[in-house]
Amino acid sequence: MTAIAESLYMTQRHTRALLRQPWFVAMTLVQPMVWLFLFGQLFKSVTEIPGFVGGASYLDYLMPGVVVMTAMFSSGWSGMGTIDDIDRGLMDRFLVGPLHRSALIVGRIVHEGISLIVQALIIGGIGLLLGARLEGGPLGFGVLVLASVLLAFAFASLSNALALTLRQRESVIGINQFMVLPLTFLSAAFMPLSLAPDWIQTFARFNPVNWAVEAGREALVANADWSLIVSRLVALGVIATICAWMATGAFRSYQRSV
């Protein structure tokens, strides 16, 4: 119980700090709109490729991809805050106090989850304005958000684990540079995998980013295959739990180095 309360106090700390920086809030809100607009325009003719399946329109097809990509893009930076805390001495202050180590990780990833929910709602709203049909309705959209939040938990945990182990901004920048875009393009985010080469299809099967895209997109079409959705959500939940557990373990490595 105390671990949960402690996590929420930490989440409150991060969310309050974010809200006090209007520029960041604006960036956070504008960025997904830019993705939706740019990718929507750039890949518009994808639907004309023979063999394209899925989604009522390309906008419908694209929306889960943009939400999932946003999840990675914002949560991947989560470790930066941890490095700031280390540099300021705040991390050592927390660690000599009685709070659970897990609260330091859970507090951060829940904060990422909350800002992602807001971003996803904006993407959904804009999508509707632009004519997306979202046949899965609010429930389907909820599944997309859940899948993306689980993915964000995993990425934010990984980012924090790296921050605690390597304690360098470069390492956190690295995970964003070398993971986010490749993992996005090695998934069905922008293009059906049936149109991609075999090796990408094979890779995508083990790519959590693709699990989130598949679950979210499936939930948004009419007559969704719920067994597929549930299996992907469970897999994402397992990955997120493992990553959060690893990140909590990274405090041991951090404390060995101080």
Next chain:
Amino acid sequence: MIGQQHTASPAIGADGLVKRYAGDVTALDGIGFSVEAGTIFGLLGPNGAGKSTTVKILTTLSRPDKGSATVAGIDVIRHPERVRRVIGSVGQRIAVDPEATGRENLILEGRLHGLRGSTLRGRVDELLGHFGLRDAANRVARTYSGGMQRKLDVAMGLVHRPRVLFLDEPTTGLDPEARADLWAEIARLTRSDGLTILLTTHYLEEADRLAARLAIVDRGRIVAEGTPEELKADLRGDAIQVELQQTETMGRATSALAGVAGLHEATLDGRVLRARADHGASAVPAVLSALELAGVGVVSVTVARPSLDDVYLRHTGRAFRHETQETYA
């Protein structure tokens, strides 16, 4: 409440602490000391001597490779989670959240220590008032001056009324006024709250003003321990330096000083006359009048308290001190 149960065991006990870092760096080489409850104990030494490593081990942040330690009677290696509830720690860096207000910083720290509701609010108000931060309480800490941030930082270490407080070079980087403020506050904490404080510093004056007992740390070992008076008594007193109007021959100036009580080791180097005095301030008028009587003109006179270098070098027993100094005639 005289004779509480923990007066029997020391508030802090360290025994044979050894800590090595990768690359064969020995940070601690068998440090041991004990601190009586309700007193301030100073660890004095230059940067890199092992003071901070000692504090990190005692505050459960780091584990020793060898040795044992207790804080408030609790084993820091076996029960770190119990130690964390009874200690407060103020590190070298000012550790406040710059994006949170002073009040929010204190409330979070209190909550993490299990304080809730009106108890927490009352305690936070009390500390804000006490540290003169009430007017700034609802401003984010980023806008505070260095001295205010340090006060908030110390207040955060006290929210949960710890039994033992660790202060790792608390006044580094503060201006003289803020430093004096903090000294007064630290001294008050042991007097009124019965807190035990471990203070590390590389300012001799700070240790002198605050600590009931001191240990001098060098290369991961304790080379001297005692009350400030005991340690200073080992030194040969204050250094007096007199700049003369013109170059003097040895005889006139130094023989003039021979009659001044409590002055010794007078030497002359060109126009600079140096001596050591048991009490620098009281020796100055006597030195000046003796020189005037002898007809030696004086440009300036300075008195320096024994510096950390003096104490440290004396207790590390390194010979190079004598080699680098002017030879006494």
